[in-house]
Amino acid sequence: MILLLAVAVLSISSTGSSGPTKPKVYRDTIYRWKTKPAQASAGKPAVRPVVPKYKAPELTEEDRPIRITSIIKRFRVKKSEQKLYAYFADTFKVFRISLGASPVGHKTRQGDNKTPEGTYRISYKNPNSRGYRSLKISYPNEADLSNARRMGVNPGGDIFIHGLWWPQQDPATHWKDNWTRGCIALNNEQIEEIFDHTGVDTEITILP
DSSP states (O other): OHHHHHHHHHHHHHHHTTOOOOOOOOGGGOOOOOOOOTTOBTTBOOOOOOOOOOOOOOOOGGGOOOOOOSOEEEEEEEGGGTEEEEEETTEEEEEEOBOBSSOSSOOOSTTSOOOOOEEEEEEEEETTOTTSSEEEEOOSOHHHHHHHHHHTSOOOOOOEEEOOSSTTSOTTTGGGSOOBSSOEEOOHHHHHHHHHTOOTTOEEEEEO
16 A cells, blocks of 8 residues: 555656646647738739820811822712812722802702702813813703792802902901802812812712
8 A cells, every 4th residue: 555655646747747738739720810911902813003095186178188189089068068079099088078058958940049959970170260260060950940930930050160259368267168159169279289189070069
């Protein structure tokens, strides 16, 4: 009995002399916080600001720096926009124009100050007209003559593409006023460019 007690005391004293036991660390339970980038938010990557590229202002049709370099194939007039389109080669040039003083509607009689509408031809070229240069339009055509007979009126005539009439007219702004008696007017530099590249029988379509 005494021997058993001695063994037990010896065992306890030897255990205490070995020092405290280190606690076990379970690394799978440790959560380490990660620093997020300052630019990111809500788990989405940062988006760099888009700097818009410089875009030059677009030129209007009539401001394109272009010269007529070959024979004009056809003309088209848009009365509502006061524009004449001259088609040549594989492109076109646009001119601001003045129309008759009463521009809305088709010409039906002499003195109505309207510019005709429809498809016509250039029938004559006059290098010495009152409007500096002029190209005669083949109004009235058969349909115009028939309509005038039905109405019992004179259909009128002498419809031209021409230049300016008076020295005081501003070549850059004359088109802001519809001042002709039914003709289509450009400034003198423009009619000279068109005149030099237009042949007799060239088609011209005049739209409302």
